[in-house]
Amino acid sequence: xxxxxxxxxxxxxxxxxxxxxxxxxxxxxxxxxxxxxxxxxxxxxxxxxxxxxxxxxxxxxxxxxxxxxxxxxxxxxxxxxxxxxxxxxxxxxxxxxxxxxxxxxxxxxxxxxxxxxxxxxxxxxxxxxxxxxxxxxxxxxxxxxxxxxxxxxxxxxxxxxxxxxxxxxxxxxxxxxxxxxxxxxxxxxxxxxxxxxxxxxxxxxxxxxxxxxxxxxxxxxxxxxxxxxxxxxxxxxxxxxxxxxxxxxxxxxxxxxxxxxxxxxxxxxxxxxxxxxxxxxxxxxxxxxxxxxxxxxxxxxxxxxxxxxxxxxxxxxxxxxxxxxxxxx
Amino acid sequence: xxxxxxxxxxxxxxxxxxxxxxxxxxxxxxxxxxxxxxxxxxxxxxxxxxxxxxxxxxxxxxxxxxxxxxxxxxxxxxxxxxxxxxxxxxxxxxxxxxxxxxxxxxxxxxxxxxxxxxxxxxxxxxxxxxxxxxxxxxxxxxxxxxxxxxxxxxxxxxxxxxxxxxxxxxxxxxxxxxxxxxxxxxxxxxxxxxxxxxxxxxxxxxxxxxxxxxxxxxxxxxxxxxxxxxxxxxxxxxxxxxxxxxxxxxxxxxxxxxxxxxxxxxxxxxxxxxxxxxxxxxxxxxxxxxxxxxxxxxxxxxxxxxxxxxxxxxxxxxxxxxxxxxxxx
Numbered sequence: 001x002x003x004x005x006x007x008x009x010x011x012x013x014x015x016x017x018x019x020x021x022x023x024x025x026x027x028x029x030x031x032x033x034x035x036x037x038x039x040x041x042x043x044x045x046x047x048x049x050x051x052x053x054x055x056x057x058x059x060x061x062x063x064x065x066x067x068x069x070x071x072x073x074x075x076x077x078x079x080x081x082x083x084x085x086x087x088x089x090x091x092x093x094x095x096x097x098x099x100x101x102x103x104x105x106x107x108x109x110x111x112x113x114x115x116x117x118x119x120x121x122x123x124x125x126x127x128x129x130x131x132x133x134x135x136x137x138x139x140x141x142x143x144x145x146x147x148x149x150x151x152x153x154x155x156x157x158x159x160x161x162x163x164x165x166x167x168x169x170x171x172x173x174x175x176x177x178x179x180x181x182x183x184x185x186x187x188x189x190x191x192x193x194x195x196x197x198x199x200x201x202x203x204x205x206x207x208x209x210x211x212x213x214x215x216x217x218x219x220x221x222x223x224x225x226x227x228x229x230x231x232x233x234x235x236x237x238x239x240x241x242x243x244x245x246x247x248x249x250x251x252x253x254x255x256x257x258x259x260x261x262x263x264x265x266x267x268x269x270x271x272x273x274x275x276x277x278x279x280x281x282x283x284x285x286x287x288x289x290x291x292x293x294x295x296x297x298x299x300x301x302x303x304x305x306x307x308x309x310x311x312x313x314x315x316x317x318x319x320x321x322x323x324x325x326x327x328x329x
Numbered sequence: 330x331x332x333x334x335x336x337x338x339x340x341x342x343x344x345x346x347x348x349x350x351x352x353x354x355x356x357x358x359x360x361x362x363x364x365x366x367x368x369x370x371x372x373x374x375x376x377x378x379x380x381x382x383x384x385x386x387x388x389x390x391x392x393x394x395x396x397x398x399x400x401x402x403x404x405x406x407x408x409x410x411x412x413x414x415x416x417x418x419x420x421x422x423x424x425x426x427x428x429x430x431x432x433x434x435x436x437x438x439x440x441x442x443x444x445x446x447x448x449x450x451x452x453x454x455x456x457x458x459x460x461x462x463x464x465x466x467x468x469x470x471x472x473x474x475x476x477x478x479x480x481x482x483x484x485x486x487x488x489x490x491x492x493x494x495x496x497x498x499x500x501x502x503x504x505x506x507x508x509x510x511x512x513x514x515x516x517x518x519x520x521x522x523x524x525x526x527x528x529x530x531x532x533x534x535x536x537x538x539x540x541x542x543x544x545x546x547x548x549x550x551x552x553x554x555x556x557x558x559x560x561x562x563x564x565x566x567x568x569x570x571x572x573x574x575x576x577x578x579x580x581x582x583x584x585x586x587x588x589x590x591x592x593x594x595x596x597x598x599x600x601x602x603x604x605x606x607x608x609x610x611x612x613x614x615x616x617x618x619x620x621x622x623x624x625x626x627x628x629x630x631x632x633x634x635x636x637x638x639x640x641x642x643x644x645x646x647x648x649x650x651x652x653x654x655x656x657x658x
Contacts, residue, residue: 033544033548034537034540034541034544035541035545036541036544036545036548037548153541167545167548167549167552169545169546169548169549169564169565170542170545171564172549172561172564174548174549174552174561176552202537205534205535205536206534206535206536206537206540207534207535208363208531208535211363211535211540211543211544211570212363212364212365212482214540214544215362215363215365215540215543215544215547216364216365216496216498216499217498218544218547218548219362219365219366219496219498219503219547219548219551220496220498220501220503222548222551222552223496223503223505223551226555232501232503235498235500235501236498241540
């Protein structure tokens with residue numbers, strides 16, 4: 001699933017008037033990489049159907065699926081804004097009509113707005129006379145993401161574009177190696193936590209010591225991924241900067257996290273802005289057992305939740321046959 | 330030079346009553362890894378001669394070389410304090426007598442106190458019945474470093490113990506890969522900047538945005554080293570957190586840094602607490618040309634300076650024949 005469909009420019013220019021793409025959910029921040037580190041999660045995705053239109057605008061035909069409160073004014077919608085940025089940058093004469101099939105709940109911390117944005121870009125890109133390489137879509141994805149979250153951070157759109165675990169800086173995407181056996185358990189409790197509220201919890205000043213501790217942890221996680229050394233990750237996958245400030249926003253967080261650690265998690269923390277919680281594991285079976293226990297801990301707080309178990313090296317966004325239906329999670 | 334002398338426990342226990350070791354200078358922080366990232370520099374080193382004594386104490390016989398204002402009370406001296414920590418932890422019955430030959434100027438930002446500390450530990454370790462592996466000396470080195478700087482940071486002692494570029498967290502040393510052709514130019518102006526003063530410049534609060542930008546840069550440098558991708562390092566080797574606060578303490582810093590960048594530096598910043606300035610380069614010839622230009626920029630401020638050009642992957646501390654003389658820089 002990691003390899004996007006190959007689209008030959010010479011063919012698409014002649015034939016394709018419409019294309020569809022899916023983008024999987026993602027774990028933003030990965031605890032220690034606030035705003036710069038994220039990875040894809042198989043099992044939940046948004047789908048975008050994009051049609052080339054003669055009118056030189058971007059319009060949203062409809063938004064379907066698990067979510068129906070999203071703005072259909074293109075400029076106010078992450079996917080719409082991204083396509084508008086694409087049109088403007090390339091000076092396109094034609095426009096796009098967009099239908100979104102939401103499979104990822106909003107305010108879940110699973111990158112739902114990013115997924116719509118990336119799916120739309122990947123589909124629209126296939127309709128260009130000369131489709132751009134994936135990384136060249138990054139700037140447009142950041143434009144779209146900014147509409148939803150108020151900031152240009154690439155830790156969700158970056159992994160969705162490239163697949164796997166990605167370092168997403170202001171201008172650059174770097175895909176990082178991760179052992180194929182490492183899995184993530186992601187548990188999404190049925191409660192909404194708005195991205196903007198989650199960011200407000202981070203207001204205020206920070207001490208240099210917090211920075212040193214967090215950057216040491218980030219470096220350990222990166223080194224552990226490169227070496228395939230789980231013990232380095234176990235030592236480093238501890239968010240000492242953001243998690244303490246956001247934990248009060250996630251119901252029963254301490255016990256959910258502990259449930260992951262009790263099942264051999266290399267580390268566990270809040271996914272993106274929350275309320276979803278993730279853990280990393282060396283093996284799939286551990287992640288599956290942990291996901292059940294984490295869901296149990298949310299149930300103690302009276303919350304139902306969905307669980308996902310995926311390789312950390314999850315799938316990039318990809319083109320799909322236009323007739324496919326999106327999954328709902 | 331990277332491989333320390335091999336010392337066979339069975340031989341040393343019987344024969345060695347004295348040993349000598351040298352530890353090279355180092356570039357602490359490397360701009361983007363405040364307190365956690367450093368690398369060794371060939372060309373300047375401290376030497377420690379350590380003798381096993383029956384008296385159960387650590388005493389400093391003398392301190393020779395470029396520096397003579399250091400405390401000879403063992404508990405107040407970085408090397409003495411490190412050996413005291415070693416004795417205490419291992420419950421040694423015997424003591425150590427220590428002679429230091431300083432080749433690295435104090436207050437230079439080249440890790441002079443760390444070098445004495447590591448050289449003493451490496452020499453004393455060779456006198457143990459069962460010498461410890463290098464990384465097991467780290468905790469003792471941190472104890473010594475704390476005497477000089479008031480903090481337990483391993484970005485100088487870590488690389489000296491392991492060689493090359495090292496991630497030094499609270500409990501862990503990770504040597505990072507660096508292409509053999511990458512070189513560092515380090516220029517030491519003849520002016521003292523005390524470590525404590527350099528740290529005082531960092532007092533106050535920090536914004537989360539500064540942290541995000543700096544950690545993105547750190548991650549780019551680490552990724553660049555792992556991939557051997559100079560462009561990633563060029564993008565990331567920019568200290569946006571500490572350098573702006575310390576730059577006013579380094580005479581003519583902006584022009585010294587620019588001199589490095591004008592000679593194709595991948596990046597340049599303050600070495601450790603300053604006033605030395607370093608740059609990284611893809612090739613030795615570039616580093617040599619830059620070192621001259623950087624020295625010229627210090628000369629504009631009326632300062633003489635020493636220059637060093639070394640592989641980034643510089644030499645670890647090593648045992649030396651007891652008769653050798655240390656170099657002076």
